[in-house]
Every structure is written in C-alpha cells, then in structure tokens.
Amino acid sequence: MRILTLLFLLNIFITPIEARSIRIFRYLQTLEGQLFITGYGAECPSLRSEAQAIRSWSIKLGEEVGEIPPCLCRKEVCRIDLDTIAPQVLKRYFRRTSLSEGPNCWNTSLRSSGILPYATHTNGAEIKFWMNSPLCRELEIHEAAQPGDIIAIRKGQEQQEVHGFIYLTENTSFTKNAVYLHTDYILTHPTEVFREFRLRKQACERIKGMPSIDSPCFNRPYANYFRCSSYQSYFERRRSEPEDRLYQQLYGLDERLEQFIFDWKGESDSPSFKAIRKELKKIRAKAKKLRNKSTNEYGDYFWGTIYHRADSLEEMIRNLF
Numbered sequence: 581m582r583i584l585t586l587l588f589l590l591n592i593f594i595t596p597i598e599a600r601s602i603r604i605f606r607y608l609q610t611l612e613g614q615l616f617i618t619g620y621g622a623e624c625p626s627l628r629s630e631a632q633a634i635r636s637w638s639i640k641l642g643e644e645v646g647e648i649p650p651c652l653c654r655k656e657v658c659r660i661d662l663d664t665i666a667p668q669v670l671k672r673y674f675r676r677t678s679l680s681e682g683p684n685c686w687n688t689s690l691r692s693s694g695i696l697p698y699a700t701h702t703n704g705a706e707i708k709f710w711m712n713s714p715l716c717r718e719l720e721i722h723e724a725a726q727p728g729d730i731i732a733i734r735k736g737q738e739q740q741e742v743h744g745f746i747y748l749t750e751n752t753s754f755t756k757n758a759v760y761l762h763t764d765y766i767l768t769h770p771t772e773v774f775r776e777f778r779l780r781k782q783a784c785e786r787i788k789g790m791p792s793i794d795s796p797c798f799n800r801p802y803a804n805y806f807r808c809s810s811y812q813s814y815f816e817r818r819r820s821e822p823e824d825r826l827y828q829q830l831y832g833l834d835e836r837l838e839q840f841i842f843d844w845k846g847e848s849d850s851p852s853f854k855a856i857r858k859e860l861k862k863i864r865a866k867a868k869k870l871r872n873k874s875t876n877e878y879g880d881y882f883w884g885t886i887y888h889r890a891d892s893l894e895e896m897i898r899n900l901f
Contacts, residue, residue: 614661614663615661615662615663615666615670615671615674616659616660616661616662616663617630617631617634617659617660617662618657618658618659618660619657619658619659623658624651624653624658624660627651627658627659627660628648628651628660629749630748630749630751630752631648631649631660631662631665632648633727633748633749633752634662634665634666634667634670634727634748635648635665636726636727636728637667637670637727637728637746637748638665638666638667640694640726640727640728641667641668641669641693641694641728641810642694642810642812643667643668645664645665646664646665647665648660648665649661649662649664649665667692669691669692670754672699673688673699673756673765674765674766674767675764675765675766676764676765676842677761677762677763677764678761678841678842679761679840679841679842679843679844680761680840680841680844680900681759681760681761681899681900682700682701682759682837682841682896682900683699683700683701683756683759683841684701684702684756684758684759685743685744685745685755685756685757685758686702686703686704686706686707686741686744687699687700687701687702687756687892688744688745688746688754688755688756688765689702689707689730689732689744689745689746690702690706690707690710690744692728692746692754693728693730693746693808693810694808694809694810694811694812695710695715695808695810695811696811696834696889697811697831697834697835698831698834698835698837698838699838699841699842700834700837700838700841700892700893700896701759701892701893701895701896702892703888703891703892703895704740704741705888705891705892706888706889706891706892707732707741707744708739708741709884709885709888710808710888711730711732711804711806713881713884713885714814714877714881715808715809715810715811715813715814716730716806716807716808716809717806717807717808718788718789718804718805718806719788719805719806719807720788721786721787721788723805725747725805726747726807727747727748727749728746728747728748729746729747729805729806729807729808730744730745730746730747730805730806730807730808731744731745731746731747731753731770731773731803731804731805731806732744732803732804732805732806733773733774733777733779733801733802733803734801734802734803734804735799735800735801735802736799737790739790742777742801743755743757743773743776743777745770745773747770747805748767750770751769751770752767752768752769752770753767753768753769753770753773754766754767755768755773757773757776770785771785774801774803777801778801779800779801779802779803781796781797781800783796783797784796784797784800784801784802784803785802785803786803786804786805787802787803787804788804789804811885814881815881815882815885818878818882819882823882826863826866826867826886827886829859829863830860830863830886830889830890831889833856833859833860833893834889834893836851836856837851837856837893837896837897853897853900853901856893856897857894857897857898860890860893860894860897861890861894863886863890864886864887864890864891864894867883867884867886867887867890868883868887870883871883871884871887
C-alpha cells in the first residue's frame with residue numbers, strides 16, 4: 581500500500597484569476613509536505629504565471645530552484661507541483677500557527693525578504709528602521725512590483741506602521757495578519773489584506789511617500805511598495821570580529837526563541853526567558869553605545885540592526901511574560 585493513502589488536506593487558498601478560481605493545497609505525506617497549485621477549470625498558462633512568481637521569489641532569496649514542473653490536467657482539474665521551486669520560507673511556514681504569540685506581519689515581511697533569518701517578532705520601530713535602511717528602497721509609482729517586494733500599509737503623516745506583507749502577483753500575496761496563536765501564514769489576494777486593515781480606497785492601495793493634504797489618502801490607510809536586498813548582501817562580508825561575536829550572540833537567542841515558538845516539546849524544552857531577556861538588554865545597551873560612537877554609515881546601520889532586533893525580541897518576551 582502506498583504512503584499516499586495517509587495524505588490529508590491542510591489548506592485551501594482561493595484567489596480569482598481571469599474570473600476563475602485557483603486553489604493552493606498543501607498535503608502532508610509522512611514527514612515531508614507537498615505543495616502544489618491547482619485550478620478547477622483554470623488554464624495552464626494562468627497556473628504557470630503564478631508558479632513563475634513563486635520561482636522568482638525563490639531566486640530573489642538566493643535559493644537554487646529547478647524549472648517549473650509541467651502542468652498536469654485530469655478532466656477539468658490542472659495542477660503544477662511547487663516543491664522544487666517554492667522558497668524555504670513558504671515551505672516552512674505556509675499555513676503554520678505558532679505555539680506562542682510573537683510572530684507578526686512585520687517579521688514575516690523581513691523574514692520573507694532575506695533580511696531576518698528567524699520567524700519571531702518585529703516591532704514597529706524595527707520595520708521602519710529597515711524600510712529606511714540602505715537595504716530597502718521605495719518603488720516609484722511607474723515601477724512594476726516584483727515577487728518578494730514588501731507592501732507596507734501605513735497611516736498618517738508620521739507614517740505609522742500598520743501592516744506589512746509580501747507581493748507575489750496581482751492576485752497573490754504572502755502574509756501573517758496578526759500576532760495571535762491562531763493566525764497562520766497564508767497566501768491570499770492583496771485586496772483581501774487591504775480590506776482586513778481598512779484600506780478601502782483603491783487610489784490608496786499604492787502611493788509614493790506620504791499622502792498630501794488634498795489626497796484622498798490623507799489621514800487614511802495607504803500602501804507603499806519597497807524592494808529590499810538580503811542582509812548578507814550589505815553586512816555579512818564587512819563584519820569585524822567583535823561585530824560578528826555580538827551578531828552570533830543575538831541571533832543565537834533569536835534562533836532559540838523560534839524553536840520555542842514553533843517546535844516546543846514541553847517544559848523541559850523551555851528556555852530561561854528571564855536570562856534571555858537580561859542578555860537582550862545588555863546587547864541592546866551595547867549596540868546603542870557603539871552606534872552613538874559610529875562615524876560612518878555602515879557602523880550606524882549595523883549597530884542599528886543589532887539594537888532594533890534585540891529590542892523587538894525583548895518586547896516579545898516582555899509581552900508574553
């Protein structure tokens with residue numbers, strides 16, 4: 581008997597494409613998940629377009645991928661397997677919920693852009709820091725969005741951060757809409773995300789910068805689009821030994837917290853949150869001190885990344901306990 585008899589359905593995602601439905605299913609068979617895209621009555625070109633976006637997202641993240649698998653049809657149902665072309669972030673988190681509150685939309689945006697390595701927590705100050713860093717730039721209105729770009733929903737003249745998610749196509753985006761336990765990582769239509777966060781005016785679904793006082797988006801939610809490079813592309817090759825030690829210390833804690841959030845196995849597997857929080861406070865204080873002493877852009881941003889990452893993690897622990 582084949583192992584496939586043990587398959588069970590985890591998720592159905594529906595998004596309109598050319599007035600048809602496309603559904604993404606994820607199946608589990610033994611220890612490995614199988615991700616594919618299928619459409620009832622949808623044509624293969626529409627499916628390939630979606631699959632190409634997934635593949636392009638992987639390439640942007642520097643991952644090795646194969647060619648798009650063939651579109652296979654049986655009667656009116658066609659499908660394309662995505663396992664060989666989907667990025668690791670999608671395969672690891674798609675439709676997952678956490679065992680603890682913490683992971684949120686801003687962290688998902690940075691994790692899915694290659695800026696952060698772990699799915700934990702990002703506060704509003706950290707996402708704003710990254711959007712204004714050398715790694716990210718806001719797209720001009722005439723620039724076409726690409727798979728993996730960040731959509732930042734904001735409000736007000738001070739650009740209050742409201743939500744962040746990942747653009748894939750005009751029909752598909754990757755998002756985690758809240759910090760709560762039951763809120764999973766999903767693929768959904770961008771319009772659904774806009775509506776979730778009360779961005780109801782189509783003219784405000786993409787603007788450049790802040791809205792002017794005579795704009796229909798003034799004092800309303802609006803969206804800016806950003807294209808970001810990976811953390812490694814700017815920082816990794818330039819770190820000094822002292823910088824690398826603090827980096828390894830911080831992200832070792834970040835990794836430990838992600839393991840707790842998603843793979844906790846019981847009380848014996850729980851980290852010492854009091855000790856971690858104390859360590860994060862020390863890292864944050866040291867990064868702030870060194871950032872104030874920095875005399876160049878690289879140092880300013882590097883110590884800024886350490887400060888804000890430690891601050892977000894410490895905030896998560898503080899809110900949980």
